[in-house]
Amino acid sequence: MRALQLTAANTFAVTSLPDPVPGPGQVLVRWQAAALNFRDVQVARGSYPNTAFPLIPGSDAAGTVEACGPGATRWKPGDRVLTQVVQGWQAGEMLPHHPRTILGGVLPGVLCERSALAEDGLVATPAHLSDQEAACLPCAGTTAWNALHGSGTTRPGDTVLVQGTGGVALWALLLARAAGARVLAITSSPAKAERLRALGAEAVHDYRADPAWDAWALAASGGAGVDHVIEVGGPGTIARSIAAVRFHGRISLIGVLTGVAGEVPTAALFRKHVCLQGIFCGPRTMTTALARAVAQHRLRPVVDRVFPLDQAAQAFAHLASGSHVGKVVIGL
Template sequence: MNAYQITGTSGLTSLHAVHLPDPKPGPGEVLIKIRATCLNYRDYMNVMGIKGVTGPVPRIPCSDGAGEVAEVGEGVSDFQPGDRVVCPFMPSWLDGEYSQHHASQALGGAVDGLLRELAVIAAASLLPVPSHLSLEEAATLPCAAVTAWDALHCRGRLKAGESVLILGTGGVSIFALQFAKLAGARVLATTSCDLKAKRLLELGADAVHNYKTDPDWDKWAVKQTGGLGVDKVIEIGGAETLNRSLKATRFGGHIALIGVLTGTSAEVQTVQILRKGIRLDGIYVGSREMFAEMLAEMSRVKMQPVIDSVFEFSQATAAFQRIASGRHFGKIVIRV
């Protein structure tokens, strides 16, 4: 099979097309023809060799993918060749609590990912692709969409009428906007671009702030809520944005810490967490059970992901360059 591997820690030049033996499914496993994969910033960090993120090399990148069943192993009865399926981010995390074991099975980092033509996954992990979604759309879901769902509905316990602040226009933020509006929440959004601001409003954001023209987006968010602060924050920046998120959050509010786009460590104003009684949750995607609940809701309303661009398999490096540019709005897909 054809695949891509990260072969070193020298950035995009370490990503190489390779030819590997075709895998075969064992008992309880399914062989999948991967038809589409999708990039997350984590995948870019892995390829770039960022300390504390990149796993062992050589490694096939990309956690997200969808495809068609090619062959089933002994004892598999839930799927048959031709079925359209999507692979969870951590195939071992079926339900229950998150654990170190599940983290050790995360695709594209701890173990080989899905930027390849064929993959073997345990049948118990897979989910059928809803009929209203293409395989390219389904491939956008395992990391960003499930993360947003976990942050808002599982850990966040979002209620209609609450306010949600999203940062930027990456995959998690856009999915959070879509899910929050479906739940009847008021969504405040930040961006660095007026054109992206217009698109956020078209997707349903109630108010948008350009942090390039006015970096005090925390003060803006507090003002938008009558001086109280927002109920929920989808915090994807990390090091350089967390303190502003703490200031923007109301007493007793919730911050879902998801991304590290601005770095992996920083000085945090912990007194804000204490004084305001803020609940701060680290969100590392979610379980298959959460994924199934999310797919059921998406099917109910025929919700479709926002795709920024689709690249061919031979253009994988260009897809990574697109995510590095920061110009994308929504998800970047690679068609296999």
């Protein structure tokens, strides 16, 4: 089978490998599409923890079951499935060993034609989605679901603020709207602001034209502040997120787009009784709940562009450029 390998930092090679054989409790899946996440860019750069080259990158893929190994009963050939990113995290709280079971960094990734995975490491694909669309669910979708419906519950009438037009932000927008929430969004250009409005954002602010988006969000929420910030920037945006959230509001800390450590105005957090929750993807129960909600609401992820496997390096560079809107997909 053909597979993408990272042989060293930012060094991509499409190689030919033997087809995997499903072992006990495993199924063999023929992937049709994979979607990239910012984490894959970090893996390719060599900056993601617990990864060593050479490796097959990628955690998010969708395809069809081809064969079942001994004792595997959950799926049958022909079933359409997508990946569970943290393979060992089935339900409940995350435990210290779960991050060691993440696809495409610690475990071999899915930017290849076939994988043999544990039958519990897959989720059924919503029937209305193409495989290119379904590949967009696992990481960004589950993470947004966890933020909105994990520890906290998003209620109709809540105001949710999303940052940018990347995979997590657009899933948060779609899911918050499906839950009856109002969405405020910030982005880097008028063209992207137009896309956000078309997807259902009620108000959009260009943070390049005016960096003081916290003041804008306060005004746009009647001075009270928003109920929930989907925080993907990290240290460069957290202070404004704290300023923009309401008393007793929630900030879901998800991303590292501006760095992995920095100053946090801690006193402002407790003075407002803000709940700051870290989110790291989610268990299979959440990916399953996400897939059910996507089917029920006929949601479709935003696919920015589809690259062939031979142009995987360009796909990674495109995601890293930040010029995309939604998900960058690779056909397999």
